[in-house]
Amino acid sequence: MIVIIQCRDQVGLVAAISGELTHAKLNIISMDEYVDKANNRFFVRLDVEQTINKQQLEFELKQLLPDDAVITINPVPEKKVVVLVTKEYHCLADILVRNYFKTLSATVQAVIGNHTTLQDICVRFDIPFHYISHEQESKQHFENAIAQTIKGYNPDYVVLAKFMRILSPTFVAQFTMRLINIHHSFLPAFVGASPYRQAYERGVKLIGATAHFVTNDLDEGPIIAQQTIPVNHTFTTTDMVKAGREIETAVLAKALQLVFDDRVFVYKNKTVVFE
Amino acid sequence: MIVIIQCRDQVGLVAAISGELTHAKLNIISMDEYVDKANNRFFVRLDVEQTINKQQLEFELKQLLPDDAVITINPVPEKKVVVLVTKEYHCLADILVRNYFKTLSATVQAVIGNHTTLQDICVRFDIPFHYISHEQESKQHFENAIAQTIKGYNPDYVVLAKFMRILSPTFVAQFTMRLINIHHSFLPAFVGASPYRQAYERGVKLIGATAHFVTNDLDEGPIIAQQTIPVNHTFTTTDMVKAGREIETAVLAKALQLVFDDRVFVYKNKTVVFE
C-alpha cells in the first residue's frame, strides 16, 4: 500500500507519521522523504507492507499533520489514460506494446489522433481510435471535440505522445496536472517549433528530450524527466529527428512509469521525483 | 550533525529513531533509509540540523534499537587519509588538487610510493612522500614497512591510487574496510592483470573503472562506484589506457566523496550507498 503526503514543513513530521503507522501495526518497506527548504514544503512517499482501512488511517493522520496536508492512501494502482497523437508512431507504439504486455502500470482506454495515420496500429491492439481533425470551424471546436472525447473516458492522465498542435489555456485548465507531454528538445534549449532544425543550425553536440506536465505557459510546465544523447557534425536535421525518436520514446516511457507509480509530486513549477 | 545506524530490521525502527530525535528537539533535514530484505538488515543516515550531546543521544537510541545496532553520531567530518601510489599520476594529482583546495572532505597526511616518480608532485603540494621500494628482502618486509608508515599517521582511510602491487591478506587484515582501491576495469569483467589489453583483445565497446573496498579476495571487495565509457575498434590498448585514466580519476573521486561524507555502508560483500 502506498501512502503519499504533501504539506508545509514542521518539526516532527516523520516521527508523527511513522509513529502512527507503527501504532496501526503497519510495516514500512520503504520511505522517501524530502523537505524543500526554500519553500518550507514537506513530501513523503511510504510503501507499506499491509493494506488497511483507508478512512481510518487518513482520519488519524489528519489529526497529526498541518491543515494543508494532502494525503493520498492507496492511489489507484492501475491508472487510466487517453493518448493524443498526430502522425509520429514511436511514442504511441511503445505505449501500446507496454499496455498490451501489462508493463505500463496503466491501461490505455483510447487514442485520439488529428490524422488517421496511427489508426491501424491502434486497431491491431484493440484500442479505440478517435479521429478528430484540426481542420474544423475553429480551434475552439477542435479542442472541444477532444475534451468531450477525453471526458467520455474519465482518464487519470492524458498523454501527448507527439501531438503536434498547441493547446489553449482553456483546454489545459480542464486537465490540470493530468496532461503529460514529450517535448523533442532538452528544454529550455530550443523552445518552440522545429527544435532539431534549431539544434542543427546551432551545431550542438548533444540533443535531448523532455517529458513534462503541461501548463498554460507552453513548454514551461514542471519537468518530469530528461535525457540527452551525443550528435556530431555529420548529423543532418533528418538524422537528428531519427536519433531523437529513440530518446523521446525512452524519456516518455520513464516519465510515465514514474507518474503511474505515484513517484512524482508537483509543487509550484517543479517536481519532486522519488525514484 | 550526521547520525548513522545499522542493525537488524524490525517493525517500528523509523518511528523509534525519529521519535527520539523529535523528543530531543532535533530537526531532521534529510533521512535516507533502506531495508535489505534478503538479509533482514536496516540502514539509516540522518542529517540533523542541530548538534547535541553525543553520549546522551547514543544512550537513548541504544535503549530503543536491537542489541546489534552500530550507532555513529557526528562522525569525524574531516577524514585523514594516506595514499599509496606507484607511477601513474592521474588519481593522485586529482586527490592532491582537491586536498589543496579543501574540496576533498578529507586531509591527505602522506603519500607512500614504491617508485619515486610521484615524489616531486607531492613536494610541490607540501605533502610528505615516503619511498618504500618493493625490491626488498621479501614481500613481507615491503608490506611491513608500508604498514608501519601508515600506522605512524593513524589515518581513517588508506587510498590505493593506482598502487600496482598486490597486497597480502595479512596486510589487508590490518585495515579492514579502510582500504579503498581503484581498479582499471568494469569488475567483474577483466579481473586481474592488464585489463585494457584484455578489453582490446575481446573487442569490447565500453571500458570502465571500479572503486571498491579491498578484501582478501583480490578484486572481489564491496563495490562503491563504477562507470563506463564508449570505445571502438580504432582504440589500441594504449588508447584504452589513456581513456581509462579519465574514468579512473572520476570514479575514484566520486567514491572517495561518498565514503568521506559517510554515505557508504558495508554489509557482507555489498555496499549501501546513500547519494
Next chain:
Amino acid sequence: MIVIIQCRDQVGLVAAISGELTHAKLNIISMDEYVDKANNRFFVRLDVEQTINKQQLEFELKQLLPDDAVITINPVPEKKVVVLVTKEYHCLADILVRNYFKTLSATVQAVIGNHTTLQDICVRFDIPFHYISHEQESKQHFENAIAQTIKGYNPDYVVLAKFMRILSPTFVAQFTMRLINIHHSFLPAFVGASPYRQAYERGVKLIGATAHFVTNDLDEGPIIAQQTIPVNHTFTTTDMVKAGREIETAVLAKALQLVFDDRVFVYKNKTVVFE
C-alpha cells in the same frame, strides 16, 4: 550506392579505390576507412551518389586490389530476417513495431518461438509464427526443425531476440556470421546463466547488455554494441531484470541498425563498426 571492401593492407589502397571511382565519374558522399595495424587489414565503406553497373566496377576494382579482397557493391538494401524468441516480449515487440513502420532497414519474414507466448503479437502484425517446442525427442531434432524452418525463408540474418536455448556448434555453423544475439549482461562480465542474479549478488553499480554475432564459443562471438545503465543497492534481481529490458531493447535495436545498414565488418573475433 554502398561499396564495401575488406582486404590485407598495402600502400595506395585509398588512392587506387578513390581513383577508380573518380574515373568512373562516381561522387563519394562519405568514406569510412580503417587499417587494423595489428592484423595488417584494410576496411573501407563508401557511400557513392550514383548507381552503376556492378559487374564492371567490381571487375575494375579487382584489378587494383590484393587478391584476398572481398568486395561488396550495393548490398541488399532491405535485409530479410527471421527472429527466434522464447517468452520475453520486449526485443521482439520493438522489432515488429519498426518493421511495421518501415524503419528497421529490414523485413521480418517470420518468427520462431519455443513457446507460444509471443504468437498473438506476431499475428496482430501479420507475421508468420512457427511454434517449435524444445520438448522434442532430442536437442538435435529441435535444432533441425528450427534450421529447416529458417532455411525455408532464406533470410540474410537470424536474430535471437531473447531466445533462451543454447544452440549447438552444428546449428551455428549453418549460419556463420548471420546469427545476432542479445546477451543480458555487459560481456565478458557475468557470462552464462542468470546474469542479473550474478550482478545482484556481486553488488555491481551498473548493469549492461551486449549484442554480438554468435560463434561456437557461447557468449564469445564478435561484439557489435554494448551499453550500461546505473543500478544501486535498492535493486532486487527482479528490478534489474526490469531495468535490463530497456537496455537490451536499445542495444539490440542499435546493433541491428548497424548491421542492416552494412556498417559492421567482422575480422577474426572482433568487429569494425563505421557509425
Next chain:
Amino acid sequence: MIVIIQCRDQVGLVAAISGELTHAKLNIISMDEYVDKANNRFFVRLDVEQTINKQQLEFELKQLLPDDAVITINPVPEKKVVVLVTKEYHCLADILVRNYFKTLSATVQAVIGNHTTLQDICVRFDIPFHYISHEQESKQHFENAIAQTIKGYNPDYVVLAKFMRILSPTFVAQFTMRLINIHHSFLPAFVGASPYRQAYERGVKLIGATAHFVTNDLDEGPIIAQQTIPVNHTFTTTDMVKAGREIETAVLAKALQLVFDDRVFVYKNKTVVFE
C-alpha cells in the same frame, strides 16, 4: 605527420589527395573526411606515417585543389597556451596537472588572473602568473593589459578557464578562433549569468557544460564539446555548482585535447570534429 585541408567541395578530391600522397610514397595511417553538403565544403584530416618536405607537398597539393584550399601540413605538435582565470580552481588545476605530466598536447606559458586566488597553485607548478585587476580606469584598460600580456607570449591558443569577465568584440577580434571558453551550462539553455541558478529555478533534471570558441556574440561561438549529468530535486544551486565543476573540468579537457590534436575545423558558426 598530420595533413589538414579545408576547401570547397568538388568531385575527385579524395582521389587527388590520396593519389598525390601515394605518388610521394607516403602511407596513410588514418583519414577522416567530411563533406558539408549544405555549404558545399570539404574537410579532410590525414595521419601520414612518414615526414616529408612540407613546401614540396604543399606546392603539389595546391596544383590539385580548389584555389580557396587551406592546407596545413605538420601543424605545431606542441601548442603554446595562455590561460585566463578568475577564482575557481578546477579547470586551471586540471590543465596545470596535465601540463606538468606532459599529457596536455600543449605547453602552458602563463596564467593571467583578475584575482590573486590562483597565484599560489601556479607558483607551485613554476608557471608565471600575471595579476591584472579588472578594477582599472576602464574596461578598455583592463582588456588592453590582458591583450598585451598575452601577446608577449605569442600563444597558439588562449583558454578561458572560468574567466568570469565578459570580453569586448575589440578584444575578441585580436584572437580570432584562438579563444576557447568553458561555459557552465548546456548552451543554448541558460545563456548568460548564473546558469546554475536558472537551472535550479527551472527544475531541470540534467545540467551541462559547453566548450566553445569565443566570437563577438557572447555564448554563441562554435561549439567544440558538450556533456550533461543528471541532477534532481534535492540539488540546491550550490549542489549544482559543485556537480558542475566536475563536468566543466571534463568538457574543457576534452575540447582542449581535440583542438590541440588538430581535430577541430571551424566553418561559419559550426565545428567539424574528427574524433
